[in-house]
Amino acid sequence: MLTGKRIVLVISGGIACYKSLDLIRRLRERGARVRAVMTAGSQKFITPLAVGALTADKVYTELFDREAEQDVGHIRLARDTDLIIVAPATANLMAKMAHGIADDLATAVLLATDRPVLVAPAMNPKMWANPATLRNVETLKRDGRHFVGPNRGEMAESGEAGLGRMSEPLEIVAAAGALLRSGSQAEAAKPLAGRRIVITSGPTHEPIDPVRYIANRSSGKQGHAIAAAAAAAGAEVTLVAGPVNLPDPQGVTVVHVETAREMLAAVKTALPADVAVMAAAVADWRVASEGGQKIKKDGSGKPPSLEFVENPDILATVGHDEALRPKLLVGFAAETQNVLENAQGKLTRKRADWIVANDVSATTGIMGGDANTVRIVSASGIEDWPSMDKQEVAVRLVQRIADHLKRL
Ligand SMILES: Cc1cc2nc3c(=O)[nH]c(=O)nc-3n(C[C@H](O)[C@H](O)[C@H](O)COP(=O)(O)O)c2cc1C
Numbered sequence: 001m002l003t004g005k006r007i008v009l010v011i012s013g014g015i016a017c018y019k020s021l022d023l024i025r026r027l028r029e030r031g032a033r034v035r036a037v038m039t040a041g042s043q044k045f046i047t048p049l050a051v052g053a054l055t056a057d058k059v060y061t062e063l064f065d066r067e068a069e070q071d072v073g074h075i076r077l078a079r080d081t082d083l084i085i086v087a088p089a090t091a092n093l094m095a096k097m098a099h100g101i102a103d104d105l106a107t108a109v110l111l112a113t114d115r116p117v118l119v120a121p122a123m124n125p126k127m128w129a130n131p132a133t134l135r136n137v138e139t140l141k142r143d144g145r146h147f148v149g150p151n152r153g154e155m156a157e158s159g160e161a162g163l164g165r166m167s168e169p170l171e172i173v174a175a176a177g178a179l180l181r182s183g184s185q186a187e188a189a190k191p192l193a194g195r196r197i198v199i200t201s202g203p204t205h206e207p208i209d210p211v212r213y214i215a216n217r218s219s220g221k222q223g224h225a226i227a228a229a230a231a232a233a234g235a236e237v238t239l240v241a242g243p244v245n246l247p248d249p250q251g252v253t254v255v256h257v258e259t260a261r262e263m264l265a266a267v268k269t270a271l272p273a274d275v276a277v278m279a280a281a282v283a284d285w286r287v288a289s290e291g292g293q294k295i296k297k298d299g300s301g302k303p304p305s306l307e308f309v310e311n312p313d314i315l316a317t318v319g320h321d322e323a324l325r326p327k328l329l330v331g332f333a334a335e336t337q338n339v340l341e342n343a344q345g346k347l348t349r350k351r352a353d354w355i356v357a358n359d360v361s362a363t364t365g366i367m368g369g370d371a372n373t374v375r376i377v378s379a380s381g382i383e384d385w386p387s388m389d390k391q392e393v394a395v396r397l398v399q400r401i402a403d404h405l406k407r408l
Helices: 017-029 048-055 066-073 073-079 091-099 105-112 125-129 131-142 169-181 183-189 219-234 260-270 314-320 338-349 390-407
Strands: 006-011 033-038 083-089 119-120 151-154 161-164 196-201 238-242 253-256 275-278 286-288 309-310 328-335 355-359 374-378 382-386
Touching: 006 017, 006 105, 017 033, 017 048, 017 083, 017 125, 017 260, 033 105, 033 260, 073 105, 083 091, 083 105, 083 169, 083 238, 091 105, 091 119, 091 131, 119 169, 125 131, 125 161, 125 286, 131 328, 183 314, 196 219, 219 238, 219 275, 219 390, 238 260, 253 260, 275 390, 314 328, 328 390, 338 374, 374 390
Parallel strands: 006 033, 006 083, 083 119, 196 238, 196 275, 238 253, 275 328, 328 355
Antiparallel strands: 151 161, 286 309, 355 374, 374 382
């Protein structure tokens, strides 16, 4: 069950360190690759020599290790792994984890990781029962850290008994296997589970008379791809779609609309939500008085004159309405000039959190095409993304949304 899995084992300084040596054996017997990170404290109990002999790998002990930083480094150690196990986890290490302290290699790895973390506490029952420890454990659980143990029983030292014994190596192996199989994988695959997202897509059509309309070249490919990616990530998605030649994405509730006013009404009905992504190219204007009959040539040779009025601004309406505004409001800025300035202007004027800006000049081929080159403009700066498929932009944007929601 652990074949081919990469595990980083963080060993901190408790008497239960001796059991970590057996844990390494058990993990490796099951096909896992184990890399060990040792705190200074743990090296008082067992040696890197013994740990390295059992992992058959380098043992990582120093944060400021020039060789390791060039080779693996704490960031890669934190990320290039399927699971991090902390065994034994001392009261001290858990306190540092709970408070985001990163003053040695072990804690820096634990702070930098986005992988599942399994914590096996081991300490004296009085240390475990201390309100500070219990508070830290609660915090870590809320942060999504997983726990195995501690067990009740005899302490290794001093003949004391109670709750605080580290789980046995095989119990830790079983918990690691279960975590890798189910929870964490499902979580990783469905990072938007339980979230509601409203997305708009496509152009709007603004009627001139019963047979004519004003439109734009938006194909809806980008908005529809975002809806599909959000649904695949486990979100409950409502897609408000203007007139497009695309099939409805699977697993998405689609509301088909034609005009900007219909789109706004549908968005208002679909909200509130956790996130709104306004990707539609909404017409800025409509004809003031839509003709009830087809406008005919009158033989004078003079074209009819059309008067325009401004359409409602859907992004700004949602941005300024406290009752409607989601936690994360994302707008799109399709511009043909001064892309960045216009995007930054939209961000503040419309009270959006992010603007996905793209240059839709005819030469870029973005409008209606399959590729997109975007910049994400937010209060914290500008992120340039390389040119990629609209589907890839969608997947990346959805991942960024999921990461953002996790931090809120
Ligand atoms: C003999 C001895 C045994 C210890 N056993 C534990 C223990 O089981 N659990 C624990 O949380 N701390 C224990 N400590 C205290 C830790 O070693 C101490 O808090 C240390 O700062 C932990 O550092 P680290 O978390 O960076 O490894 C023990 C200390 C000594 C001297």
